Amino acid sequence: MNFNVAVIPGDGIGPEVTEQAVLVLEKIGELYNHSFNFTEVLAGGSAYDLKGTPLPQETIDICKNSDAVLLGAVGGPKWDNLPGNLRPEKGLLQIRKELGLYANIRPAVLFDPLKEACPLKPELIEGGFDICVVRELTGGMYFGEKGRKETDMGMAAYDTELYSEPEVDRIVRKAFEIARKRNNKVTNIDKMNVLESSRLWREVVNKTYEEYSDVTLNHLLVDNAAMQLIRDPKQFDVIVTTNMFGDILSDEASMLTGSIGMLPSASLGEGKFGLYEPIHGSAPDIAGQDKANPLATILSTAMMLRFSFDLEKEAKAIEDAVLKVLSEGYRTKDIYSKGTNLVGLKEMGRLVVSFCK
Numbered sequence: 001m002n003f004n005v006a007v008i009p010g011d012g013i014g015p016e017v018t019e020q021a022v023l024v025l026e027k028i029g030e031l032y033n034h035s036f037n038f039t040e041v042l043a044g045g046s047a048y049d050l051k052g053t054p055l056p057q058e059t060i061d062i063c064k065n066s067d068a069v070l071l072g073a074v075g076g077p078k079w080d081n082l083p084g085n086l087r088p089e090k091g092l093l094q095i096r097k098e099l100g101l102y103a104n105i106r107p108a109v110l111f112d113p114l115k116e117a118c119p120l121k122p123e124l125i126e127g128g129f130d131i132c133v134v135r136e137l138t139g140g141m142y143f144g145e146k147g148r149k150e151t152d153m154g155m156a157a158y159d160t161e162l163y164s165e166p167e168v169d170r171i172v173r174k175a176f177e178i179a180r181k182r183n184n185k186v187t188n189i190d191k192m193n194v195l196e197s198s199r200l201w202r203e204v205v206n207k208t209y210e211e212y213s214d215v216t217l218n219h220l221l222v223d224n225a226a227m228q229l230i231r232d233p234k235q236f237d238v239i240v241t242t243n244m245f246g247d248i249l250s251d252e253a254s255m256l257t258g259s260i261g262m263l264p265s266a267s268l269g270e271g272k273f274g275l276y277e278p279i280h281g282s283a284p285d286i287a288g289q290d291k292a293n294p295l296a297t298i299l300s301t302a303m304m305l306r307f308s309f310d311l312e313k314e315a316k317a318i319e320d321a322v323l324k325v326l327s328e329g330y331r332t333k334d335i336y337s338k339g340t341n342l343v344g345l346k347e348m349g350r351l352v353v354s355f356c357k
């Protein structure tokens with residue numbers, strides 16, 4: 001089969017990790033007789049430098065005409081002094097919104113060979129854990145009204161957390177549907193003891209739940225949830241939460257799997273189309289040094305094959321290859337521990353390609 005994939009390498013380590021992910025997809029194409037046509041497009045800081053905007057219209061058009069999008073990461077100190085609407089991250093928020101990708105699925109799975117890279121006590125992670133964070137992606141604080149104003153205490157700034165009932169309903173439905181294909185368990189995370197937006201959020205969760213009473217639902221306040229993730233990650237299955245809380249909690253959860261370099265994600269809307277990206281950023285501190293872990297991006301391509309292209313066997317082939325690389329003891333620096341083999345980003349990518357079958 002033929003698939004058109006738009007690739008947004010972005011900034012920092014983005015181009016390095018997407019390069020390896022593309023090589024893995026090409027190998028899968030050869031092995032399973034598929035043709036992936038890649039079109040590279042600009043977004044983020046590199047787009048600003050070349051086009052004066054972090055999200056050129058051409059990028060939106062090409063993404064809309066593709067079957068799926070692969071994204072590395074955007075941003076970096078070079079663009080830190082730009083006004084908010086020209087910042088690389090604004091381009092990322094905009095593309096998610098433009099493409100209607102309101103659900104960000106972030107699986108935090110502990111691979112067995114990485115147990116020693118998990119900072120928790122062995123008894124807390126016995127049998128591993130498999131958490132699926134369902135993060136609302138096109139609303140909340142990152143999209144609400146923001147600004148600055150003079151007050152009698154001097155200049156002040158504000159951001160607004162705003163959620164409508166339909167926005168909450170559709171993400172919560174997504175979480176319940178995902179739970180039905182897993183272990184029928186959802187934890188809703190909000191801050192309803194303080195935030196009005198969270199009070200509405202929780203009301204909608206409970207209302208929508210009336211249609212999903214076969215699923216077990218529980219609620220946690222976000223501060224408690226942040227603590228519970230470390231205390232007992234195995235209590236979680238599907239987590240549903242807001243844009244900002246999901247952003248923060250999934251970075252936290254990633255460390256339990258060994259590194260932020262391990263967590264893939266899928267950003268989905270109503271249909272089969274999706275944008276696939278690692279959860280990490282552009283990691284300027286290690287960019288261009290062949291040090292970054294490409295596995296999060298490579299695992300994101302497995303999510304693309306599964307969700308957007310219905311290629312389960314091929315998705316599994318990538319995940320099996322990643323597991324084999326880890327089982328054979330190869331590690332990038334972020335997941336390295338004594339007694340394992342330290343490799344660079346390119347070698348890690350090459351190993352995954354060589355283990356795909």
Ligand SMILES: NC(=O)C1=CN([C@@H]2O[C@H](COP(=O)(O)OP(=O)(O)OC[C@H]3O[C@@H](n4cnc5c(N)ncnc54)[C@H](O)[C@@H]3O)[C@@H](O)[C@H]2O)C=CC1
Nearest residue numbers: 073074075076089261280281282283284285286292293334
């Ligand atoms: N999706 C995106 O494009 C995102 C972009 N950003 C942007 O990226 C820039 C840097 O943000 P930070 O807060 O430093 O977060 P970051 O996720 O880029 O890096 C945090 C830490 O994790 C490490 N790290 C990240 N990915 C790694 C990988 N694949 N392998 C090994 N180590 C890895 C980095 O070296 C750094 O020490 C900022 O401009 C930020 O706005 C941040 C998060 C997501």
Ligand SMILES: CC(C)CC(=O)C(=O)O
Nearest residue numbers: 089090092093142247279
């Ligand atoms: C622009 C930011 C919201 C990116 C980010 O941190 C993320 O999506 O994880």
Ligand SMILES: [Mg+2]
Nearest residue numbers: 247248251279
């Ligand atoms: Mg983030």
